[in-house]
Amino acid sequence: MNFPFYIARRYLVSKKTHNIINIISGISVAGVMICTTALIIVLSVFSGFEQLVISLFNAFNPDLEITLKEGKTFDSTLLPENQMRKIPGVVYLAEVIEENALVKYKDKQYIATIKGVGEDYAKMCGLDTMMSEGKFLLQEGDHDFAVLGYGVAYYLGANLDDYANPVSIYVPRRNASFSGGFENAFNNEVIFPSGFFSVQQDFDTKYVILPLRFVKKLLEYDKQVTGLEIGIAKGSDAERIQQQVTKLAGDKFYIKNRFQQQELLYKIMKSEKWAIFLILSFILIIATFNVIGSLSMLILDKKRDIAVLQCLGASQSKVKRIFLAEGLLISFIGAVGGLILGAVTCFLQQKYGFVQLGSANSTFVVNAYPVHMQIQDFIFVFFTVMLIGSIATWYPVFNIRKIETHILNQRY
Numbered sequence: 001m002n003f004p005f006y007i008a009r010r011y012l013v014s015k016k017t018h019n020i021i022n023i024i025s026g027i028s029v030a031g032v033m034i035c036t037t038a039l040i041i042v043l044s045v046f047s048g049f050e051q052l053v054i055s056l057f058n059a060f061n062p063d064l065e066i067t068l069k070e071g072k073t074f075d076s077t078l079l080p081e082n083q084m085r086k087i088p089g090v091v092y093l094a095e096v097i098e099e100n101a102l103v104k105y106k107d108k109q110y111i112a113t114i115k116g117v118g119e120d121y122a123k124m125c126g127l128d129t130m131m132s133e134g135k136f137l138l139q140e141g142d143h144d145f146a147v148l149g150y151g152v153a154y155y156l157g158a159n160l161d162d163y164a165n166p167v168s169i170y171v172p173r174r175n176a177s178f179s180g181g182f183e184n185a186f187n188n189e190v191i192f193p194s195g196f197f198s199v200q201q202d203f204d205t206k207y208v209i210l211p212l213r214f215v216k217k218l219l220e221y222d223k224q225v226t227g228l229e230i231g232i233a234k235g236s237d238a239e240r241i242q243q244q245v246t247k248l249a250g251d252k253f254y255i256k257n258r259f260q261q262q263e264l265l266y267k268i269m270k271s272e273k274w275a276i277f278l279i280l281s282f283i284l285i286i287a288t289f290n291v292i293g294s295l296s297m298l299i300l301d302k303k304r305d306i307a308v309l310q311c312l313g314a315s316q317s318k319v320k321r322i323f324l325a326e327g328l329l330i331s332f333i334g335a336v337g338g339l340i341l342g343a344v345t346c347f348l349q350q351k352y353g354f355v356q357l358g359s360a361n362s363t364f365v366v367n368a369y370p371v372h373m374q375i376q377d378f379i380f381v382f383f384t385v386m387l388i389g390s391i392a393t394w395y396p397v398f399n400i401r402k403i404e405t406h407i408l409n410q411r412y
Contacts, residue, residue, distance in 0.1 A: 025294045025330065027290050027294075028288075028290040028291045028293075028294045028330050028334070029330055029333050029334045029337070030334070031287035031288070031290050031334070032284070032287060032288065032291070032330065032331055032333075032334025032335060032338065032385060032389065033333075033334040033335075033337040033338040033341065034287070034338065035280065035283055035284040035287050035334075035338065035385075036284075036334060036335050036337070036338020036339060036341075036342065036381060036382075036385050037338040037339075037341045037342040037345065038280055038283075038342075039277065039280050039281070039284070039338075039342070039381045039384075039385075040338065040339060040342025040343065040345075040346065040373075040377065040378065040381055041342050041345055041346060042276055042277070042280060043273065043277060043374075043377040043381070044342070044346045044371045044372060044373050044374070044377065045369055045370070045371055046269070046272065046273040046276065047273070047371075047372040047373070047374055047377065048369065048370030048371040048372040049269070049370055050266075050269050050270075050273070050372070051370065051372045052366060052370045053200075053265070053269065054258075056130075056199050056200050057199070057200065057258070057262055057265075058126065058258060059125065059126030059127055059129065059130050059199055060125065060126075060127065060130075060199050060200075060203050061258050061261050061262065062094075062124060062125070062229035062230060062231060062258075063124075063230055063231055063232040063238060063257065063258060064229070064230040064232065064238075064241070064242055064245060064255060064256070064257060065227060065228075065229055065230075065254075065255070065256045065261055066079065066227055066228040066229075066230070066245070066249055066253050066254070066255055067226070067227045067253065067254050067256075068226075068227075068252065068253060068254075069251075069252055069253060069254055070252070072226055073097075073221070073224040073225065073226050074224065074225065074226075074252075075223050075224060076095055076223050076224070076225045076228075077223060078252075079228055079248075079249060079253075080248050081093055081228070083248055084230070084245055084248055087241055087244050087245065087248075088236070088241075089232050089233050089236030089237065089238075089240075089241045090230055090231075090232060090233075090241060090245075091124065091231050091232060091233045092120040092121075092123050092124035092229075092230065092231030093118075093120055093228065093229070093230050093231070094117055094118035094119070094120040094121040094124065094228070094229045094230075094231075095117075095118045095212055095225045095227075095228055096115060096116065096117055096118070096121070096212075096225060096226060096227040096228065096229050097115070097116040097212065097215045097216065097219065097221065097224070097225050097226050097227075098113055098114070098115050098116075098226045098227070099113070099114055099171060099215070099219060099226070100112070100113055100114075100171075101113070101114045101169050101170060101171045101208075101218075102169070102170040102171075102186075103152065103156065103167060103168070103169055103170075103208060104156075104167070104168040104169075104170065105156040105157065105158050105165065105167050105168070106157070106165055108155070108156050108157055109156075110152055110155045110156050112149075112152050112206060112207065112208050113206050113207050113208070114169060114171075114207075114208045114210055114215060114218075115207050115208065115209050115210065115215075116210050116211065116212040116213075116214065116215025116216065117138070117209060117210070117211070117212055117229075118212045119139075119212075120231065121138075121229065122136060122138060123231070124229070124231030127147065127197045127199070127209070130197045130198055130199050131195050131196065131197055131198075132150050132196050132197065132198040133150075133153075133160060133195055133196045134147075134160045134193070134194050134195025134196060135194060135195045136194070136195055136197070137194040137195065138194070138209065138210065138211045139211050139213075144191055144210070144211045144213070144214045145191065145192055145193065145194035145211075146167055146191045146192070146193045146194065146208055146209065146210050147193065147194060147195050147196070147197055147208070147209040147210075148167075148193050148195075148196050148197075148208050148209075149196070149197060149198075149199075149203055149204040149205060149206060149207045149208065150196045150197065150198040150204045151201065151204035151205030151206075152204070152205060152206070152207070152208055153193070153196040155205075158193055158196070160193055160194070160195065160196075163192070166190040166191055166192050167190065167191055167192070167193055167208075168188060168189075168190050169188065169189055169190075169191065169208075169210075169218060170186040170187070170188050171186060171187050171218055171219055172185060172186055172187075173185060173186060173187050173220070174220060187218055187219070187220065189214065189217065189218045191210065191214065197209075230245065238257060239257075242255055242257055281384060281388070284384075284385065284388055285388055285392075288331075288388055288389060288391075288392035289392070291327055291330055291331065291389060291392045291393060292392050292393075292395055292396055294330065295323055295326060295327050295393060295396040295397065296396040320397050320398065323393075323396070323397045324393055324394075324397045326393075327389065327390070327392065327393025327396075327397065328386070328389065328390065328393060330389065331385060331386055331388075331389025331390070331392075331393070332386065332389075334385070334389075335381075335382050335385040335386060335389070336382075338381075338385070339378055339381065339382060343373065343378070346371045346373050347373075349368065349369060349371045350371045353367060353368025353369075354368070355368060355369050356368050356369075357369060
């Protein structure tokens with residue numbers, strides 16, 4: 001066994017001359033352990049929220065979205081859709097039209113974004129799993145239906161069982177003139193809602209999903225669309241498919257994956273996660289002052305042992321390595337113990353959801369704080385704790401020279 005490590009291990013578990021040193025050593029280990037546990041729990045909770053948000057947005061956002069760089073609408077024949085469908089991994093392809101519209105139900109009205117979607121949209125989106133009322137149905141034979149965001153339905157006071165009052169949708173006509181009155185300035189179509197979806201507030205209060213043919217008729221479009229959405233098979237190389245689609249689409253179009261469609265949101269979530277990590281790291285630095293105090297007192301307590309070791313031929317660097325190993329042992333035990341305690345806490349939260357987000361009657365998407373443990377978080381926390389512990393150990397260990405001078409002055 002390595003000599004400095006052997007002596008350090010004996011110093012850690014053996015009884016000291018002054019009992020307070022044992023207490024401070026225990027406090028040092030406990031402090032590092034608690035901070036490590038807190039780091040793991042916080043990072044895992046943030047990862048849980050990140051996974052939750054991603055899953056919610058993925059129910060609405062496609063795997064790939066194609067939009068025009070300049071302008072709003074384009075002729076769908078500009079994109080080689082048949083060639084895109086032949087790309088390995090591409091499963092669904094849906095033409096999309098988005099436009100602002102006035103939505104009216106009885107005496108209430110609301111400005112929303114209508115989204116006309118092709119037949120493949122229902123197959124590749126996950127809105128059918130996000131329905132708060134009714135079902136996700138857009139077409140049934142010759143009949144068209146609307147799926148409203150829950151927020152839109154709330155503001156309109158829409159009722160799925162009201163078969164006497166459909167939802168009216170108004171959009172400005174091309175070359176509209178208000179001189180002839182409201183009716184002549186707007187196109188108007190009526191449609192019955194089949195359900196309300198609830199994904200996230202930004203979507204719920206903004207969108208009304210409609211069949212593409214209905215929106216084309218309303219807007220007097222022929223082949224114009226505002227975008228193309230692509231669904232990819234699970235396990236496919238999304239990056240490779242994105243590159244192939246980009247090559248086929250040309251320079252006039254943006255091809256965005258799910259991260260790029262919500263890039264700002266994901267960056268904010270990552271920034272918040274690591275900002276909290278830095279704050280807790282500062283708390284860990286404060287906790288490691290106990291390590292400095294513990295080692296300093298241990299060095300003072302072991303003055304005689306240092307003198308004996310030097311008389312037996314131990315070099316100054318070897319003596320320093322003994323106490324350096326002591327400090328690293330404290331950090332290591334605290335780090336490993338904290339990782340285990342953090343993992344157990346996160347597992348129990350995953351399984352039983354002890355810490356709730358709100359009351360039993362709350363409207364949160366999940367009832368308990370979501371937790372998602374990632375191996376890279378455990379590795380990163382471990383090395384962070386060991387790095388801070390090493391720095392904290394460095395100061396008292398490299399002041400041993402002063403203690404040695406004090407010992408020599410006592411001897412002579």
